Amino acid sequence: MKKVSISDIARKAGVSVSTVSFVMNDKAVKMRISREVIEKVENVAREMGYRPNQLARGLRTGKTKTIGLIVENISNAFFAAMAKTIEDEAKKYDYKVVYCSTDNDETKARELISMLSQRQVDGYIITPTLNLAEEIRRLQAENKPVVLIDRYFPEHEEIPSVLVDNYAGVAEGMEFLIAKGYQRIGLVTIEADMAHMHDRLQAYYDTLRKHDMPQDRRLVRQVPYGYVHIAALEEVEDFLTGDGKDCDALFFLTNYLGVLGIEAAKKLNIQIPGDKAFLCFDDNDIFRLYTPTISVIKQPICEIGQQAMAALIERLRHTGTEAPPENTPIKLAAQLVPRESI
Amino acid sequence: MKKVSISDIARKAGVSVSTVSFVMNDKAVKMRISREVIEKVENVAREMGYRPNQLARGLRTGKTKTIGLIVENISNAFFAAMAKTIEDEAKKYDYKVVYCSTDNDETKARELISMLSQRQVDGYIITPTLNLAEEIRRLQAENKPVVLIDRYFPEHEEIPSVLVDNYAGVAEGMEFLIAKGYQRIGLVTIEADMAHMHDRLQAYYDTLRKHDMPQDRRLVRQVPYGYVHIAALEEVEDFLTGDGKDCDALFFLTNYLGVLGIEAAKKLNIQIPGDKAFLCFDDNDIFRLYTPTISVIKQPICEIGQQAMAALIERLRHTGTEAPPENTPIKLAAQLVPRESI
DNA sequence: GAAGATGGCTAAAACGATTTAGTTATCTTT
């Protein structure tokens, strides 16, 4: 059983292909197709189960009504939730979403962009990796709108982005820890090679300085990218038993690092918050349920998704026309959620 | 800046469109294009940054090299992990994946199938909802291979499926609980409207019967679909304080229910395993990290993804030709992971 | 030196839609 095409309908209804097309696209009235013919065509189309071929449509119109979403890793809770929001949001605007994961690999990110571009998606929402700005400029030059989420390129204001206010979030967390009387606050982070992580790290140092507290580089541990779970866990354990041993509080700068922290603390029998207070950037089911519950700086995932989508749609509507909307990064407030771990 | 098409290349290289197409598709030798022309075309294509338009290609060839993946909810850990495996697996076979969530809604599932079909995906991997068999038969009739994952239609052996051996998994869990001496084993499940859940439930009853243990319907609680988090939590709390109050062990039949169980136990101050032992079908980060760690029946997520992909690829290769591969559901062994909660 | 083979390309149809520019018949208007 083959698919039915517009010309099958035309033949069966005894009209031309154009007529069918007008009817199917609600242009029948504008094209003054008679009431009877409209009904006839609609009936035949229904009976035959006609579904327009979107490849053909996209080829002809240049619009696929599809947006490409590139995240770091779809199996990560943060990105999975983000993907769901964006999928739901896109639906409201009658767009479909194709998503894929970079695994934080620059080469893979480029390949994904290329693949989506070949599939003629109308616009992009991207969690960028390092050195992706050029590639993204190229998309913009092709008149394909792009909105970044979660990360941004400070030196490229012409690439719109939506993200949490990383600096303010970490600063708030630090203020909270300090107000609670913690003196030696350790930090577990990943490489600060992208601006969003740099901002978080900077907020840590700045807040310490603001309170005239010592800034000891040994209290900051960077877990390298690309470590498999077990290696990363060992790195955190090493920190907890080494340089970070006499910290009274630990601030984990990502979701995943916080989970590692819990795992390591459990293994090393470190009491939370008895031995060390725990604070983590970005929430997770585990943090809500763990004993003790873990305090977090919560990112507004839904808002990020919604605003990114809104920004993208705006640009999709204005392509080529007048002045584009202003492009400064949109930074949304994070929320401190104090729990038992502090 | 517009995209460059095959005819732009042809013009610039001073050859015909066909020649360019042959070169780009490695058919140049077969078509006896001369060495010089091949190089010329390749150079021009590289310089101009040519990327073939996949819509046009798909329209012409009828193949999009894309498979559609329909899961229940991409933000659920199980499906997110599954999606990642399938994405990686597909890449090996040079296929792309488009995924989307049904939210377990029959209507939405139908719409998604229709949308993917309009986009001419070559094949489908589907976590079906109720009453989806007819729709799926239609895809097969159109010569589009389908492989189900996680769930199946026992009355439709012609629809291939790959899933965990639900019956054996639950039976093994029950044997384990019974061997440990638990006498009153409560069950928390969702509606058994689909075969996979029915199998799990049946294994519970059968194992009790096998050991001549009483089968008390009040010890089985069904949490209705579509309950929001808070309502579902209340349902579980109600069970733990009501009918299930004097159970010495609880078996949660899904990942999400297990999380609810933990949350409820925590709120009600129920000790695990002191007051009640906990066992959950399907693993989750939380279960590994919680105190106490929670025992689970672990699904072989990777294997399911791999086998589903393999089955799909096999069918994609054989479309239309000879006898299709045999279609009995492939059931993969679950793994009992005993932890502290028992 | 005519017939056939081979080498090296190209023309044009096709995929399934959308859309512009007609065409034909009927209806107004003067």
Next chain:
DNA sequence: AAAGATAACTAAATCGTTTTAGCCATCTTC
């Protein structure tokens, strides 16, 4: 009754590929 307007359609070009059939030299072969 001729000219213009309108109503109700349709033909054909187009999007960017792939692919079949064919064209024209040149080279073999007898």
